Amino acid sequence: MTGSVRLSRRPLSMASAARALAGPDLGGVVVFAGRVRRDRRGPARVRAIDYEVHPGPALEVMRRLDRDARRRYGAEEVVLWHRVGRVPAGEIAVIVGVAAGHRAPAFAAARYLIDVLKRTVPIWKTERARSGRRPRGRRHPPTGRSSG
Amino acid sequence: MTGSVRLSRRPLSMASAARALAGPDLGGVVVFAGRVRRDRRGPARVRAIDYEVHPGPALEVMRRLDRDARRRYGAEEVVLWHRVGRVPAGEIAVIVGVAAGHRAPAFAAARYLIDVLKRTVPIWKTERARSGRRPRGRRHPPTGRSSG
Amino acid sequence: MVRAVRVLLFATARTAVGRRELEWTVPPEGIQASELARELATAFPKLAPTLRASRLVRNGHPVDRPTTRIRPGDEFAVHPPYGGG
């Protein structure tokens, strides 16, 4: 069931994720969505984040995370979706979802997936201010986050 | 914003919960849904769970949980919905959802809400087998769970 | 004149009594919560074990002390251990 791993240039939907996590014996469902935040700390507001990806290796790592969630946590359905390209503030950049028999493993697996995804999947982000450029006065690395 | 607390005789939807948790500076959204499971341990399968509620005190405790999630965890939007009456296997009995600036408080608050809801909100469940009665051979208390 | 307490029975308390709700006559000056519980256990012996494990709730608020007075017109609920979710 690694069809649940996806890189997408189109908006992501929590409703679609919930539909992908159905199953009559799956009592606990946890869905996490990371949204692009307007950054309030800098002189310019973040209007969007550009997500860059190295697709082959990214999908390979995501499929490994999917397998880990099933083996280690007993996740029975997994959603691991990341948007790429420009994502406007307020929209969803990443969704992880897990359905399991009970709530404890569902929470644990979802937390594992998002934490490890951020550290190990070859995806990078660049903030964009209103002009479409990086916010003025910012230093690298960008500090705006979708879900921190 | 305690309008997010709800007892409902109608089906609950994760999509509606996700819509209730929008906000441009809310980077982390966690939604938990507890579904009625068919119980595989007894001699008869669970086909539904009847949820009984004492509405006034239940809503009062749920509003307190909502406030706790905001104060202790920085949750900025909260969803705390419980279905009452007969809920067929596979359908959602409870949804908790949290939107916060970042993912860590969103996960912590969602976990807090479902754990404390189960222990402190005056809601009770009775399993129903295919016949509409409690599964044969079962002892009180019922062991079927929506989310363990 | 109201002379009764409205008793609400949930879950195992309901099945022990066979009803969701009772009108229970009490003296005009009321009755202690523990005494009302004892009267109910006497009238419905199957309710006794559930009562021992339950929280008693007066007008929507948990009864903290057994001496809390329940008066005519009050709602008195028997809350077995909760099990939502």
Place this chain on the structure above:
Amino acid sequence: MVRAVRVLLFATARTAVGRRELEWTVPPEGIQASELARELATAFPKLAPTLRASRLVRNGHPVDRPTTRIRPGDEFAVHPPYGGG
């Protein structure tokens, strides 16, 4: 005959070089990964600090040893620290 390695540059590596992709000529017998990185850092001095913080990836798989040989036709990617989500 293929004589070049396809070099992929992401994030800060891309901005340091000003391009997403390069064709980098190497000897027919290939070149060690560490040596290829050194050549790139020499050609693009702004890339040097990013290279030191980056993972090198050959044909989609992390380069574990600096002596790993990169051959003509290979894909060689520079992965700065990840930041998805």
